[in-house]
Each structure stands twice: as C-alpha cells, then as structure tokens.
Amino acid sequence: MKVVACLKAAPEAEDIGTRPDRTLDLDKAAWKIGTYDLNTIEAARVLADETGGVAVGLSVGGPALASSKLRKDALSRGLDEFVVVSDEALADLDTFQTACVLRDALAGIDGVDLVLVGAGSSDVYAQQVGNELGALLGVATLNGVNKVTPAGDHLVVERPLEDAVQVIEVGLPAVLSLTSGINTPRIPGMRDVLAAGKRPTTEVSGLSAPAPSTDRTSLLAVEQVERAHRVVDGDTADVVAQLVDYLNSVGGAR
C-alpha cells in the first residue's frame, strides 16, 4: 500500500516571543514538522510495513520547508521519501488553499492508496485540511480516526465520537485524519538519522493556491490574564499551610 503522510511545518511555539504591543517575535522560533504530524508519519510507516508498501511524506508551505534539517528530521521518523512543495506564495495558506495544493501535488504521485493527515496543525489546529482534501478528491473521507487496520482491499478503522466508537470499513483510496493519540511516534535513532540522508526528497514547483477564504485584519498575542506570581518554597508543613490559606482566600477550598 502506498501511504502518503501530509505534514505541515510550523514555528516552535515555546520559542515565540510576544512584544508589549502584542505583536509576535518569531525570530528565535525554529520551524518544525507539527507535533501531531509525527503521529501521521508513524501511522504511515506502520501501515506501509504491514502491507509491504511505502510511506511518502508530502508537505506544502513556504521557504521554511527548504531547510535540510527539517527534511532530514521528517525522513528519519519513518518516511521512505519526501515530496516538498515549497514556495514563497504558499506560506501561511488557509485550509482550503492547502487542500487544493495537496490535491494537485497528489496528482503527481503515482498509485496513492491512502492519504493520512494529522489531528491538526501544531500552529492553527483548524482540523479541516483532511476533510476538505477528501471532498476535493471525491474519495472516502473520515476524521478522528484512532485505529487503522488493513483488511485486504480495504481498511477497518475506529472513530471515537463524543459518546460512542464507530467501527467503519473504508474502501480505498481514502483520506483519513487521525487523532493525536493514535500511536506513540518513534524517536529516531542514529541509524534512522543516517539513513534519512540517503532517502530521496522530490521538489515540486509550479503549483499555485486559490484566493484565501478570509482577509486577515489582525494577528495579536492573546491577552494574558494577570497573575500574582507568588512563589513559596521550604518546609512542607509551612508551604502547605500557606497553600491552604491561599486556597481559602480565593474560595478554592471548600
């Protein structure tokens, strides 16, 4: 089975600074493959191994995708090859734009059986690219998939809803958006990192996105709730007494 894992690079949230005027400072933030996309790579690897197939990464985005470190990192986590669509004009796309470019990029990959998408990107977390991509491709589409089992010419998947779990047979090709708990991504070892250097990355150019669905009028850091920042340290009995007093004072203890 040929499995394509769709991946989005985003700046590391821990390293994004906020200025007093609530604008953001991205200078120190390295771009990385999204946290939840690591689950996608893992799922693609496992399915490829179970079916004697291949796991292909596919990423659409801006110049951040040119980073060889980022590409090697993605490959070292279990991809056989990586297809990258990187263009200044493709930075900061919305979900429909992303889905359109992914559709066009997938048209250039032969024999795709299954497209996997993460629970959400680690920056916007809109959770819609997979759903919209499936509609554009006109194939079986599901979100919230927590388990995928190959069964001959189709898959059996589990999809937890709010109050129940659906077990669904899915014909191929299909687009599945996963949960962030579907698996535990492997941590690449030295051998994986070395092997990653030898695996192919294909650059695709000439793809364009439709107009955005919205006009953005502002982007500002979330207003922080004022915190007291009191810290207590020392003897357990003493700090617990202070803690109980504090909880009583804010009405937190009953």
Added chain:
Amino acid sequence: MSLGNAWVVLPNPAAAAGLARGARGLADEVNAVVVGADAALPGADLTVAVPAPPVGALAEGYAASIAELLQARGAQIVLLGADVSSRLLAGLVAARLGTSALTVQGVAVEGDGLVVSRTAYAGLATTTERPAGSPAVLVVAPGVLPAQEEAGAGRVEHVDMAPAPEPLRVVEVRPKAGEPVNLAAATRVVGVGRGFADEADLRLARELAAALGAELACSRPLAEGLGWLPTERYVGVSGATIRPDLYLAVGVSGQVQHMVGVNQAKVIVAINKDKNAPVFGQADLGVVGDLYDVLPALTNALAR
C-alpha cells in the same frame, strides 16, 4: 447589525442543538438542515428535515446534497458544531462550496459582513478575519455564540436526500468505555503531568481532587502515550480548553501546548519541584516542592 440569513447544519438532532439560538444574534432569519430530524429545531424559523441515513451509512455522506441545498437557498452564514461528525461535515460541505471551514473562537457582524476571531500559533495568538466569500462556513464550539431568546417560526420542510454512494460502511457502533467526564463544567480542576513517576501515584491527585471537589485533568503525555488517563481528561491544544475558577497544576511543567488550554482560569496554582519550571511563570501561587510530600499533606489539611 445582522445579516439576512444563517443556516445551522446538524448531522444528527443532538449535535450542537443550541446553535440555532446563537445564530439569531448574527442573522435575521435562522434556518437549519437537520439530518434525522422529526421536529423543528428550537430557535429556527425553518428546519429542513433530512431523513436519517440508512443503517451503515454516515450522515456526512449527505455533504454534497447539503452543499447544493445551501447554495440554492442563498445561505450567507453556515454554522456547524465542533463535535467530530459536525467537523467532518463542515469540511466536506465547505470544500464543495469552494471555501475553508473556519474554526472560530468568536464571531460577530460588523458593518455589512462577518468578523471572526481564530486561534494561531498553538493558541499564543488570535487573528481577526473577514470571510471573503458567501457563504462563510463556521465551526462553532458551545459557548462561542450567546443564546438568544427568540423561539423562531418553527416551520418544518421535509427534503428527501440520499447519501452519496461512498465506499464507507459502519459495521459497529459501541458505547465508549469509562465514566463520563465533563471538564468544561468543572469549577475546580486538578491537572497532573509528568511529575508523577507511576500510574499508581495518581491516587495522590485523585484524593486531593476529592478533597477539593475538583475534576481530574492531565497534560498530553499522560493521556496519549502513557495512557494513564482517558483522552477526555486531557487539556491542551489537541484536547480540552477549560476556564475553571481554580486550576491546580501538579507536576505539570507548563508547556505552551498545555497551558493554552487553561490560561483563562481565574486562579492558577502550581506545585512543582523544579523552581525553574515554566508553569510558575503563569501561576498566581507557585509551590516549589515535591508533590509526593506536598499532596498528602495538602489533602490532609483540606480534609481537617
């Protein structure tokens, strides 16, 4: 200010049923498409009732027909809930209408159009955006739109639709295991993180939660990875977002991805043995101490 019409789309009658009452604040006329409806949706002027999908099919299979209907009726705003099925239906319908399904934190009418606010950079930032085309397709979590009083005209129109022949078949629906969890409703929450060395040690947090009358929550590794707690108890970007009166973080380091889920709590108290843990930067009161000493003593003191 309000627009001409809003359409609420529900994959089943129970999904985000409060949306119609919220939509009234955005549009003069509120209509709904409800799969499996047998009555008018409270708050809607017109409910288009679509038959429940045949056994084995999903309501999401109606996406193409629903998109067609919305286009034919000149929908200006399309609203869906944030549950799993509604989210899928939103994306499937939006793509067929040539637009993005927008997950919004806020929505209002300003001038002659909509203004939505959305989350960016893992919840560190918020954008303000104006949907460019019509209709705008919005995914709206409970609580985003304040409910309006107006009951709606309550007309019902039955429209026959057949779900698209899809290579999908639901072969089993089983109830979810475990106790129901409603973190969003809890006024006090004890959140646990990797400071706990062993699953059995969570007993300390459970006892504290019981003494406080609090719900138990956790950071991502405890729910996804270690699997010590069900995903319903996980707070963070890909989990729940809560605004309790008190959030007591125990052994939680305070990573952005977790804290965006609780940073609107009224009071945040943190217990961590690492005095440099980022969680202290976001707490009203920080206790530098070993949770294995502090928790039993605190539970005892509260029980007294």
